[in-house]
Amino acid sequence: xxxxxxxxxxxxxxxxxxxxxxxxxxxxxxxxxxxxxxxxxxxxxxxxxxxxxxxxxxxxxxxxxxxxxxxxxxxxxxxxxxxxxxxxxxxxxxxxxxxxxxxxxxxxxxxxxxxxxxxxxxxxxxxxxxxxxxxxxxxxxxxxxxxxxxxxxxxxxxxxxxxxxxxxxxxxxxxxxxxxxxxxxxxxxxxxxxxxxxxxxxxxxxxxxxxxxxxxxxxxxxxxxxxxxxxxxxxxxxxxxxxxxxxxxxxxxxxxxxxxxxxxxxxxxxxxxxxxxxxxxxxxxxxxxxxxxxxxxxxxxxxxxxxxxxxxxxxxxxxxxxxxxxxxxxxxxxxxxxxxxxxxxxxxxxxxx
Numbered sequence: 496x497x498x499x500x501x502x503x504x505x506x507x508x509x510x511x512x513x514x515x516x517x518x519x520x521x522x523x524x525x526x527x528x529x530x531x532x533x534x535x536x537x538x539x540x541x542x543x544x545x546x547x548x549x550x551x552x553x554x555x556x557x558x559x560x561x562x563x564x565x566x567x568x569x570x571x572x573x574x575x576x577x578x579x580x581x582x583x584x585x586x587x588x589x590x591x592x593x594x595x596x597x598x599x600x601x602x603x604x605x606x607x608x609x610x611x612x613x614x615x616x617x618x619x620x621x622x623x624x625x626x627x628x629x630x631x632x633x634x635x636x637x638x639x640x641x642x643x644x645x646x647x648x649x650x651x652x653x654x655x656x657x658x659x660x661x662x663x664x665x666x667x668x669x670x671x672x673x674x675x676x677x678x679x680x681x682x683x684x685x686x687x688x689x690x691x692x693x694x695x696x697x698x699x700x701x702x703x704x705x706x707x708x709x710x711x712x713x714x715x716x717x718x719x720x721x722x723x724x725x726x727x728x729x730x731x732x733x734x735x736x737x738x739x740x741x742x743x744x745x746x747x748x749x750x751x752x753x754x755x756x757x758x759x760x761x762x763x764x765x766x767x768x769x770x771x772x773x774x775x776x777x778x779x780x781x782x783x784x785x786x787x788x789x790x791x792x793x794x795x796x797x798x799x800x801x802x803x804x805x806x807x808x809x810x811x812x813x814x815x816x817x818x819x820x821x822x823x824x825x826x827x828x829x830x831x832x833x834x835x836x837x838x839x840x841x842x843x844x845x846x847x848x
Contacts, residue, residue: 505594596647597650609621673734691736694719698710698722
């Protein structure tokens with residue numbers, strides 16, 4: 496099985512300036528990308544290409560001081576998903592850390608970009624997320640993985656579930672964006688990594704998984720969502736990551752821990768249950784479509800995620816406050832949601848004793 500990864504971390508932005516005229520260089524993307532690259536290539540899980548890169552300490556590493564142009568970024572992405580050889584890998588993963596830009600075309604019409612070093616708004620905006628989406632649709636890669644740790648990256652997920660299903664027949668996709676299409680993305684308070692990258696690195700840790708098991712897109716999605724929710728509850732930053740899985744499970748990294756205790760086995764079972772439940776939540780459009788009248792944000796998928804997947808679970812009062820609703824409204828709808836969830840659980844073959 497051929498598994499290729501393109502890992503990009505851009506620190507240098509000589510033409511991008513803030514309102515005071517200072518350059519908007521970054522400090523964490525190169526280290527983000529290098530940390531992801533090292534995890535992916537360990538034990539030959541993926542064959543990794545780094546950009547921008549040079550030999551540092553006798554190893555090829557992502558270089559924080561080298562610029563990387565838009566045309567170079569575009570070529571690297573095309574080579575990964577639409578190679579001229581006509582022989583794409585079975586699994587392809589793109590990780591990007593750097594600036595993201597948002598171009599306002601009309602009052603309610605925007606376009607998102609991955610910013611390379613040569614971006615200069617008004618002249619060069621970077622690599623369009625719409626172009627990236629078009630490339631994914633045209634690609635013959637069976638397992639497509641995109642992780643974007645940059646501002647406004649949620650633009651990539653601005654599609655309907657029906658389009659995702661019909662246009663990717665036979666294709667498995669795992670998409671993670673650090674923020675919604677109108678939000679900026681932050682780095683951790685300790686300055687080591689971007690917030691999303693830190694959660695990905697923790698979720699990909701092979702020393703927390705039995706050696707016979709794999710970290711998959713499903714288990715990583717659960718782990719990232721839980722870690723980010725705890726982090727956001729702690730630091731209160733206005734950033735909401737978006738995660739979308741479609742298709743079958745994608746193996747990412749194999750575990751490296753020998754199971755020696757019953758407690759570890761219980762943890763593994765709990766993780767498998769959360770993985771199964773996550774699949775249910777993503778697969779059932781029925782949950783998303785069941786919402787309070789005039790309040791589509793208060794739907795059964797969101798309530799189930801916050802009541803059943805969060806650790807500790809969110810209270811109905813907290814959920815009501817976040818949605819600007821009354822506790823009674825949320826409680827009544829949650830009661831209806833539980834009935835739907837029971838039906839779904841029965842449909843997958845689980846019958847409570």
